Amino acid sequence: MPSHSKRGAEVPHSPIRSLLPYAKAAKAQGKHIFHLNIGQPDIETPVEALEAVHKSTGKIISYGPSEGIPSLRETVAGYYEKFDANLTANDIYVTTGASEAILFTLLACCDPGDEVIIPEPFYANYLGFAQMGAIHIVPLTTTLETQFRLPEPEVFEQLISPRTKAIFLCNPGNPTGQLYGHAELQKLMKLVRKHDLFLIVDEVYREFCYGKPFTSVLSFEEMEENVIVIDSISKVFSSCGARVGYLITKNRHLQRIVDKYAQLRLSPPYFGQLLAEACYLHAGDYIERAKAEYDRRRHVLYEGLSSIEGVECYMPEAAFYNMAGLPVTDAAHFCKWLLTDFELDGNTVMLAPGNGFYFHKEPGKNQVRIAYILNEQDLRHAVECLKEALKRYSLIYGEYSTGKVVVREWE
Numbered sequence: 472m473p474s475h476s477k478r479g480a481e482v483p484h485s486p487i488r489s490l491l492p493y494a495k496a497a498k499a500q501g502k503h504i505f506h507l508n509i510g511q512p513d514i515e516t517p518v519e520a521l522e523a524v525h526k527s528t529g530k531i532i533s534y535g536p537s538e539g540i541p542s543l544r545e546t547v548a549g550y551y552e553k554f555d556a557n558l559t560a561n562d563i564y565v566t567t568g569a570s571e572a573i574l575f576t577l578l579a580c581c582d583p584g585d586e587v588i589i590p591e592p593f594y595a596n597y598l599g600f601a602q603m604g605a606i607h608i609v610p611l612t613t614t615l616e617t618q619f620r621l622p623e624p625e626v627f628e629q630l631i632s633p634r635t636k637a638i639f640l641c642n643p644g645n646p647t648g649q650l651y652g653h654a655e656l657q658k659l660m661k662l663v664r665k666h667d668l669f670l671i672v673d674e675v676y677r678e679f680c681y682g683k684p685f686t687s688v689l690s691f692e693e694m695e696e697n698v699i700v701i702d703s704i705s706k707v708f709s710s711c712g713a714r715v716g717y718l719i720t721k722n723r724h725l726q727r728i729v730d731k732y733a734q735l736r737l738s739p740p741y742f743g744q745l746l747a748e749a750c751y752l753h754a755g756d757y758i759e760r761a762k763a764e765y766d767r768r769r770h771v772l773y774e775g776l777s778s779i780e781g782v783e784c785y786m787p788e789a790a791f792y793n794m795a796g797l798p799v800t801d802a803a804h805f806c807k808w809l810l811t812d813f814e815l816d817g818n819t820v821m822l823a824p825g826n827g828f829y830f831h832k833e834p835g836k837n838q839v840r841i842a843y844i845l846n847e848q849d850l851r852h853a854v855e856c857l858k859e860a861l862k863r864y865s866l867i868y869g870e871y872s873t874g875k876v877v878v879r880e881w882e
């Protein structure tokens with residue numbers, strides 16, 4: 472048999488999808504699952520945008536420009552004015568979701584063996600994309616105790632080596648739901664300029680900030696050479712399947728490279744781009760309504776989690792995630808058990824094990840990421856399920872007490 476690539480074998484599985492076979496089996500047994508494991512919004516896609524796609528009169532679905540349809544790029548440049556970003560259409564590359572923008576960015580900034588510093592926990596797919604390019608992720612661990620706040624720039628600086636090419640942030644954070652403010656970003660901006668690095672910021676959750684204002688790194692005047700922003704319509708407009716994202720940079724050298732990558736894959740999705748443009752132009756107050764809905768759910772989830780003995784959590788500032796610590800020693804085992812062995816009136820809950828969002832697996836071992844992408848009523852039921860599950864689990868596997876969990880052998 473021909474041998475496959477070592478690189479391919481080493482790319483990690485998505486931690487978010489790793490429990491799917493158990494979920495499938497649970498459903499086959501007739502269980503209903505409250506899905507809190509995946510960042511797939513349940514809010515409907517803007518109807519005006521769907522109509523624009525239905526009305527499309529094209530007779531041939533042809534390739535489009537590799538960098539994206541001009542009118543969409545213009546529209547997106549206009550959208551960024553509200554974030555004080557002075558962009559032209561030329562600074563915006565339409566990609567096949569933020570996912571492709573992440574891959575293009577890493578492959579445009581780094582050679583094999585180069586390093587990128589990323590605060591952990593981080594969106595798990597960064598690791599897989601980096602490994603596809605033989606790029607090393609250098610994690611900087613942030614903690615639940617400090618609500619995953621960014622450390623001072625000196626801590627980043629200690630990790631900079633001759634191979635470091637970039638600092639990569641997710642702001643607002645997935646999985647943490649935390650928001651880095653203007654002052655923190657300004658300090659990092661200074662650091663990347665001092666060391667001549669790129670600052671890559673994934674801003675796909677920018678519209679869902681509940682209190683503190685959002686600062687885009689595109690608003691910094693000195694950002695021209697150093698900054699790359701990743702964006703997407705997947706979350707903002709509940710359009711994950713449209714596969715439209717953006718890579719945004721004013722760095723002309725990077726743009727020339729991204730041009731070539733974009734040409735290699737010919738063009739971004741045609742219908743997705745139609746939908747995206749209509750979202751910006753015709754969706755009215757859609758974003759405000761979606762944000763208000765997530766905000767209500769954020770409170771429901773936080774209050775629910777806070778009422779469960781032994782659960783460590785905080786009120787997230789943004790996005791639609793809460794990274795909570797559970798009174799178990801191995802959250803991955805607990806998440807699997809929820810699907811295989813637990814039910815409450817025919818229901819169970821699916822959560823994303825926290826360790827999949829860390830490079831170092833230990834710090835996230837008792838954590839789970841909970842996405843509040845269910846309506847308030849379902850969310851309350853899901854929290855009840857979780858509460859009951861933790862009680863039963865502790866009876867089987869260990870004592871269930873705040874701060875001190877004694878676990879019996881389970882394998």
Ligand SMILES: Cc1ncc(COP(=O)(O)O)c(C=O)c1O
Binds near residue numbers: 569570571702704715
């Ligand atoms: C932080 C972050 N970046 C990127 C993506 C991928 O987005 P897209 O659907 O646009 O590829 C996700 C999806 O969950 C995400 O959470």
